[in-house]
Amino acid sequence: MKVGIPKGLLYYDYQPFFHTFFEELGAELIVSSDTNKDILDKGVKYCVDEACLPVKVFHGHVAEIKDQCDLIVIPRIMQLRKREFICPKFCGLPEMVINSIPDMPRATMAPLYALSKERLFQWAKVVGKEVTHNTAKLSKAFEAAVECQSNYKKGIDDDSYPIKVALSGHPYNIYDNFINMNIVNKLKKLGVGVVTEEVIDEDIKNREVSKLYKKPFWSFARNNYSFTSHMADQKLVNGIIYISSFACGIDSVVIELIKHNIEDFPLLVLKVDEHTGEAGLDTRIEAFVDMLERRRS
Ligand code: SF4
Structure with a gap:
């Protein structure tokens, strides 16, 4: 068969x-x-x-x-x-x-x-x-x-660059290089390392979501909220990039929760759909990295 x-x-x-x-x-x-x-x-x-x-x-x-x-x-x-x-x-x-x-x-x-x-x-x-x-x-x-x-382990944690960002979003947006237009490589070329949510422990995720008034109903919301919250609170990264699908109901809630939680910590939300142009995406990433470099210096 x-x-x-x-x-x-x-x-x-x-x-x-x-x-x-x-x-x-x-x-x-x-x-x-x-x-x-x-x-x-x-x-x-x-x-x-x-x-x-x-x-x-x-x-x-x-x-x-x-x-x-x-x-x-x-x-x-x-x-x-x-x-x-x-x-x-x-x-x-x-x-x-x-x-x-x-x-x-x-x-x-x-x-x-x-x-x-x-x-x-x-x-x-x-x-x-x-x-x-x-x-x-x-x-x-x-x-x-x-x-x-x-036995399967996945996730990225790259410390070999002067700037590091937390790359957040649903796994199919993070790991499908066609959907995200190869964002990890784009960032590397700009001198930026990436960390993804798989590298933090479950107990850290539980602790982060327990601070919320109501526990998230969706598994994706739990993972992305807890990851970004931990990275920003502990200042483990210079900024956060969230890849979101246009018309995703869950993201429309979780992105607002993240924004509210991290306040002025640098966050770039990239919305993708079938009309997203690579040049526009590149410009936004470059501008964000430029801002992170200036904050750092
Ligand atoms: S609506 Fe959002 S959570 Fe649902 S499949 Fe699409 S991207 Fe994933």
Whole structure:
């Protein structure tokens, strides 16, 4: 069986799990290319106009590989932590894609709750049966996938430059170099190092959000708020750059929370959508770095 894995949305966080699980089940993986102009164009063509850029890009990844696979993985990620939720776009992602792109192969529909290993196994059992009915093989594939995911470390912490910024935003905006127009390299060329939220401990995140009147409802809000708050409070960076998708409801709240919290600490918010021009983005980054240099000197 050929199983398609679109390289979009939380693929950047959970690719070891999905790859290992389906490979161990004996499927042949068809993984979409890194995001490129053709994928973006396909996404814009098929997805509803109102969606944010990462969701459009995800549609493009599906469209690229749909004709080569028997089953396509569209993770309906519901919850990663207790009393926190993922964006509603993830909850309805399979329906959104199936109803937008014609001639789709079968797609995974089961909701994914990663609150515990047992809950995650519920997803694996339902989805794994699409590939094999051998329950021993399924359990073994699941164990291997969980282990592979737990050994996976990602994140950037680059101290080799005179200026350092906290790069905040959702993982697909930070790690998809087409969406963010290779911002990490742009910053390096300007003499700026980057740190991302994965480098701070969970207990620091918990402490930061506990200062809020109300705990954030969304996992993305928790991560980005706590990270920027810690970096600014402790003066661990010279500034913060937040990459946000145009039309993202969660970002519209969390960016205001961050601004209110860090007061006059330097913050650059870069909104991206399919119309964002690279020259405009470069100008804003250069102006921000120029300001950081002057503050430093
Ligand atoms: S959290 Fe924001 S950027 Fe991410 S899928 Fe939802 S609306 Fe789009």
